[in-house]
Amino acid sequence: MIAEVFNLYVTRWDFFAQLILQHLQLSFIAIGLAALIGIFFGIVISQHAKLAFPVLGVTNFIYTIPSIAMLGFLVPATGIGDMTAVIALTVYGLLPMVRNTHTGIKGISPAIIEAGKGMGSTKSQLLYKIKLPLAMPVILAGARNMIVMTIALCGIASFVGAGGLGVAIYRGITTNNMAMTVAGSLLIAALALIADLVAGIFEKKLYRKINGKGTAK
Amino acid sequence: MNQDTVIAFDKVQKIYEGKYALKDFSFEIRKGAFLTVVGGSGGGKTTMLKMINGLLMPDSGRVTVNGMDTAHTDLIALRRGIGYVIQGGALFPHLNVRENIEYVPRLEKNRLSEERIRELMGMVALPMDMLARNVSELSGGQQQRVGIARALAAQPEIILMDEPFGALDGITRKQLQDEILEIHRQTGVTIVFVTHDLREAVRLGTWILIMNEGEIVQQGTPQDVRDNPNGDYAERLLEQLDCN
Numbered sequence: 001m002i003a004e005v006f007n008l009y010v011t012r013w014d015f016f017a018q019l020i021l022q023h024l025q026l027s028f029i030a031i032g033l034a035a036l037i038g039i040f041f042g043i044v045i046s047q048h049a050k051l052a053f054p055v056l057g058v059t060n061f062i063y064t065i066p067s068i069a070m071l072g073f074l075v076p077a078t079g080i081g082d083m084t085a086v087i088a089l090t091v092y093g094l095l096p097m098v099r100n101t102h103t104g105i106k107g108i109s110p111a112i113i114e115a116g117k118g119m120g121s122t123k124s125q126l127l128y129k130i131k132l133p134l135a136m137p138v139i140l141a142g143a144r145n146m147i148v149m150t151i152a153l154c155g156i157a158s159f160v161g162a163g164g165l166g167v168a169i170y171r172g173i174t175t176n177n178m179a180m181t182v183a184g185s186l187l188i189a190a191l192a193l194i195a196d197l198v199a200g201i202f203e204k205k206l207y208r209k210i211n212g213k214g215t216a217k
Numbered sequence: 218m219n220q221d222t223v224i225a226f227d228k229v230q231k232i233y234e235g236k237y238a239l240k241d242f243s244f245e246i247r248k249g250a251f252l253t254v255v256g257g258s259g260g261g262k263t264t265m266l267k268m269i270n271g272l273l274m275p276d277s278g279r280v281t282v283n284g285m286d287t288a289h290t291d292l293i294a295l296r297r298g299i300g301y302v303i304q305g306g307a308l309f310p311h312l313n314v315r316e317n318i319e320y321v322p323r324l325e326k327n328r329l330s331e332e333r334i335r336e337l338m339g340m341v342a343l344p345m346d347m348l349a350r351n352v353s354e355l356s357g358g359q360q361q362r363v364g365i366a367r368a369l370a371a372q373p374e375i376i377l378m379d380e381p382f383g384a385l386d387g388i389t390r391k392q393l394q395d396e397i398l399e400i401h402r403q404t405g406v407t408i409v410f411v412t413h414d415l416r417e418a419v420r421l422g423t424w425i426l427i428m429n430e431g432e433i434v435q436q437g438t439p440q441d442v443r444d445n446p447n448g449d450y451a452e453r454l455l456e457q458l459d460c461n
Contacts, residue, residue, distance in 0.1 A: 115307035118270050118377075119321050119367075120297030129324075133311045209311075 004179040005186065015168075020187060022163030026082060027154045027191075030089030031147055037090070038097020038146075039139065043127065045098070046105035056099065063095040067153060071160050085157035085164075092153060093146045100142025104135025137207050144199040151192040155184070165191075221248040223375060223407050224269055229278035231264055237431040238264040242278070244426065244433065246409065248374075251401050253410045253422030255454070261431040262411040266377050269409060270299045282375070297321055300368030300376035300406075304383045306360040308352040314363050315348040321371040329370060337366045340400055342392075358389035365397065369404070378410045382417070394421060415457045419443065427451055 009016060041059075045052040065073075070088050078084045108131060116130045132139075158166030165184045172181030224246040231239040239261045246252055254262045267273040268280045271292040280287045282295060308317050318337060319329050329337075338345055341362040352360060361381060368376050378397075382390045398421060401408055412418050418425050419439040427434040427442065427450070435447040446452045 109307075111303060111305065111307040112309060114272065115301065115303060116309070116320075118267075118272055118296055118299075118301040118303075119324075120293050120295075120299075121324060122293055125324055129320075130309060134309075 001179065001182070005183045008179055008183045016165075016183070016187065019163065019165045019167055019184070020191070022167075023151070023154055023157075023165045023188070023191065026085055026089070026157055026162060026164050027147075027151045030086050030093060030154070031150050033086070033090040034093025034097055034146055034150070035143055038094045038142075039101050041094070042098045042101020042139075043105070043132075046102050046131075047127075052102060056102070059095040059098050062091055067092070067156055068159070071156065075160055080161035082157075082162045084160045085154070085162035088160075089150050089153060089157070093150050096142040096146040096149070097139070100138050101135065104138030105131050107138065108134045137203070140199075140203045140206060144196060144203060147199055148192045148196045151195055152188060155188050222246065223248045223283060224409070225279075225281045226265070226268070227279040227281070229265075229268065229275040229280060231261075231268075231273065231276050231431075237261075239268075239275070240431040242431065242433070244436075246407065247424075248407055249405050251398075251408045251410065251421060251423045252426060253412060253418035253424075254426045254428060255412055255415050255418040256428035256434070257413060259430075260428045262413075262428055263379055264431075265428070266379055266409060266411050269375070269377055270296050270301060297324065297371060298373050298375070300371075300373040302361075302364050302368045302376065302378045302381045304380045305357070306352075306364035306381075308360055308363055308367070310351075310353055312352070313348070314343075314350050314352060314355075317352060317363055318348075318366045318370050320367060333370075337369055340369065340396070340403070341366045342396060357385055358393065361385065361393060362396075365393075365400070369400070369406075373406065375407045375409070378408065380412055381410075383412070390417075397421065415454050419458065427454060 041055055045055045067088065070091070071084065074084045074088055078087060112134070113126070113130065116126050121129065154164050155166040155169060157164045158170045165188050168184030168187075169181050172178065172184060222245045226242050226244045229239050229242040230237070236259075238259075242261070242265065254265065256262050264273060268275060268287065269282060271287045271290075274288060282290075282299075285295075287295065309320065312320070315334065316323075318334065322329055334348065335345065338348070343359065343362050343366070347355075347359070352363060355363065364381070368378075382393055385393065394417065397408070397410075400406070410418075410421060419442070422439055424436065425439055425442050426436045429450045435442055435451045437445075442451070443455065443458070446455050
């Protein structure tokens with residue numbers, strides 16, 4: 001089996017390379033969108049406490065919809081193809097981003113926020129100079145989660161006619177070619193692990209910058 | 218209003234959950250004074266302090282700073298002209314010592330000159346090589362010193378201090394008290410200093426205000442207050458002085 005999979009990689013490398021490229025493209029677009037929209041809503045609900053419950057409730061609810069069902073709901077509205085896949089992935093990525101941004105900002109000591117306010121920071125200075133940098137480790141932890149999840153989940157994009165490594169898996173299933181399915185799955189796992197590693201290094205670097213050279217508290 | 222009054226409270230009331238934090242509170246602070254405000258928890262000391270930089274607003278009455286009513290003034294500009302020091306320093310953990318000290322100037326896109334930084338570090342007795350250090354690596358006393366330097370950075374006319382030395386050990390506390398007295402003498406800045414420790418209040422203040430349940434119990438020079446305690450509360454508070 002391992003030999004078969006390896007053989008596939010060697011003989012069909014151009015096919016897999018293309019799928020990897022598509023997979024990364026779809027994932028990164030969704031990751032970028034989820035991060036932007038998620039952080040934005042996270043900030044909004046941390047400034048307006050009344051919105052926190054409904055926004056978190058909705059994103060929580062969406063998160064619980066099974067991914068296959070989500071794609072089923074989206075297809076009539078946005079058709080088949082990359083767009084539907086990106087929308088589904090983005091929507092799933094929102095919860096960790098919104099929740100961690102909110103938690104990160106709410107976790108800052110009130111004394112520090114009051115010191116910032118009392119020294120004459122405007123609302124936006126308070127956000128950009130104090131709240132966001134201090135919440136960044138928690139936001140990044142959420143982002144790391146979301147990145148791995150999105151790359152893994154992107155495997156189902158092929159079910160709505162989008163590209164990516166899901167194509168190999170789907171083809172393997174429909175043609176009863178186990179090696180093909182395994183080959184696609186392995187590559188998805190590898191991509192997710194590498195992304196997690198890179199994000200982890202980045203996270204550690206930023207954490208050091210914020211909390212000094214000392215070890216984590 | 219007196220000519221050299223910088224801060225004035227005029228019949229200020231503030232109610233929290235049905236209880237008075239400040240009750241019909243009228244008081245004036247002279248330019249260059251070192252006012253210490255002393256009293257138990259919930260006595261209204263911090264409420265009074267936070268009204269000066271507009272972190273709290275009165276329910277009724279007026280607070281004026283440099284003749285301007287805090288209810289009708291640009292609070293951002295007001296706060297940038299008032300130094301603010303709170304317990305534990307409340308330094309910004311993601312900024313190093315220099316960035317913390319420069320916080321207020323940087324809000325207006327300014328930097329401090331090297332000389333000014335040197336002067337500030339000298340005032341709070343910190344070595345220059347500490348500037349690049351991360352604040353989480355400093356001791357409690359050092360953090361509080363950085364907090365004071367940060368408050369002095371923009372050359373404020375008023376400094377508000379809310380139990381700044383409350384969490385420090387006795388020796389460090391005494392050193393910092395001496396330093397703040399020296400800073401007051403050198404700069405002539407008006408200081409409003411809230412503490413629950415009467416000994417600290419007597420030691421530092423040129424004028425003492427004793428508060429209880431949102432009202433003024435007594436005020437005067439340290440000598441006045443010590444010699445003529447007014448009523449039970451002041452007497453009980455003064456007993457602190459005789460202990461050890």
